Amino acid sequence: MRTNNALNAVEMIRCAGKAATAFRAAQHALREAHDEHRAAQAQLNHWNDHVHALGGPDRASPAHSALLAATHELQEAEQKVRKAEARLHRTSATLQGHRPTLNRYPLPRNRARATTVLLDRLADHPVDLMRAADLIIIQTSAGKDSIVAMHRTVTAAKAAGCLHKVRAMHCDLGSAEWPGVRELARRQAERYGIPFLVVTPGGGFLGMVENRGQWPDAKRRLCTSTLKRDPTGPVITTWVAELGLDRQAIVLNVMGVRGAESVSRALKARLALDPRTTSVNRLVLTWNIIHELSEQEVWQEIAANGLEYHPIYDTGLPRLSCVYCVLAGPEWLILATRVCFALELPLPETYAALERRIGHSFKQDFTLNAIIAAARMLDALDRPVTWRRGDALRRHLGPAAADQYLATLTS
Ligand code: SF4
Numbered sequence: 001m002r003t004n005n006a007l008n009a010v011e012m013i014r015c016a017g018k019a020a021t022a023f024r025a026a027q028h029a030l031r032e033a034h035d036e037h038r039a040a041q042a043q044l045n046h047w048n049d050h051v052h053a054l055g056g057p058d059r060a061s062p063a064h065s066a067l068l069a070a071t072h073e074l075q076e077a078e079q080k081v082r083k084a085e086a087r088l089h090r091t092s093a094t095l096q097g098h099r100p101t102l103n104r105y106p107l108p109r110n111r112a113r114a115t116t117v118l119l120d121r122l123a124d125h126p127v128d129l130m131r132a133a134d135l136i137i138i139q140t141s142a143g144k145d146s147i148v149a150m151h152r153t154v155t156a157a158k159a160a161g162c163l164h165k166v167r168a169m170h171c172d173l174g175s176a177e178w179p180g181v182r183e184l185a186r187r188q189a190e191r192y193g194i195p196f197l198v199v200t201p202g203g204g205f206l207g208m209v210e211n212r213g214q215w216p217d218a219k220r221r222l223c224t225s226t227l228k229r230d231p232t233g234p235v236i237t238t239w240v241a242e243l244g245l246d247r248q249a250i251v252l253n254v255m256g257v258r259g260a261e262s263v264s265r266a267l268k269a270r271l272a273l274d275p276r277t278t279s280v281n282r283l284v285l286t287w288n289i290i291h292e293l294s295e296q297e298v299w300q301e302i303a304a305n306g307l308e309y310h311p312i313y314d315t316g317l318p319r320l321s322c323v324y325c326v327l328a329g330p331e332w333l334i335l336a337t338r339v340c341f342a343l344e345l346p347l348p349e350t351y352a353a354l355e356r357r358i359g360h361s362f363k364q365d366f367t368l369n370a371i372i373a374a375a376r377m378l379d380a381l382d383r384p385v386t387w388r389r390g391d392a393l394r395r396h397l398g399p400a401a402a403d404q405y406l407a408t409l410t411s
Contacts, residue, residue, distance in 0.1 A: 145256030174204030
């Protein structure tokens with residue numbers, strides 16, 4: 001299968017899908033136009049009968065006001081009928097215009113299936129995919145999965161002679177994140193010599209919560225959609241415009257999403273069309289380049305390639321997310337709070353104050369106040385948490401791998 005042909009087919013199927021949507025809209029409009037025409041015609045008939053019952057339009061005079069009013073209504077009804085007829089013709093023509101495309105891809109499930117199969121095959125050939133692409137964007141959070149995704153992307157891009165197409169983008173959520181995340185993301189990109197852009201959504205995470213008076217939750221993850229996904233579109237628009245192409249650009253949007261992380265992530269494809277960002281001038285494909293990797297394999301790749309990871313993993317926290325992630329369970333929120341105590345970060349109090357101010361509990365089942373109280377208790381019973389650089393690797397791969405990694409980092 002030739003990569004460009006497959007990409008063209010994906011775009012054709014997408015256009016057919018759009019045509020099908022437009023066709024359904026035109027069908028709806030046609031039905032409405034029919035209804036409108038019928039109603040206007042009924043009005044016209046009514047006023048016609050009425051005028052003739054009053055003696056006909058020729059008898060209209062200022063003295064005969066009922067007839068005059070009826071004649072006026074009749075004229076208006078005639079106009080409405082003419083307009084309804086024109087709309088009927090327009091919608092009918094639109095409908096006919098969509099028929100040829102529709103007949104080629106009649107069923108939505110066939111379109112979706114064909115796209116999935118084509119993209120799955122393309123994902124097996126990363127080098128060809130990169131050669132066909134015009135722009136390769138790595139969305140990096142600076143977390144462990146992102147750095148492995150970046151490493152794999154850059155390795156494949158070098159093999160394809162496409163490193164010049166690669167850029168990295170990091171979305172900075174401000175004070176909601178652990179210290180040093182943005183700087184680490186920059187260093188990771190600099191290691192490979194790829195352009196790096198930081199997107200800073202106005203107000204950050206805490207500003208968004210303050211404005212809404214509510215915390216996001218698993219069902220309404222406004223934090224990811226508003227703060228991470230939405231700012232991406234304009235950046236892609238700018239970068240595609242800079243390419244100056246006179247055809248549709250192929251954009252690969254690389255993410256560090258792994259199937260092993262959750263059921264919903266397991267259901268994601270390795271390569272998928274992003275219909276929200278795709279348009280006539282860009283075909284955007286989301287590329288989950290490390291989708292099949294386990295957590296252990298991620299750490300192995302980090303160790304084997306001396307990739308710099310954030311020290312927060314050494315504390316035992318499994319993710320470099322916001323300090324207080326709305327998706328995290330109480331166990332991780334308590335540990336995050338204890339780490340904040342150890343690092344003397346003011347975040348627990350900042351969040352608790354915000355929670356009191358908006359009167360909305362951080363999680364449905366418990367408040368952050370309760371989390372902070374539990375963290376204090378554990379610190380008192382046990383002792384404050386401590387960690388050493390390399391602890392994440394010691395836990396996952398053993399002490400020898402950690403020592404070797406630390407030696408690589410410092411050499
Ligand atoms: S890390 Fe958690 S809280 Fe932060 S943006 Fe992502 S889902 Fe929202």
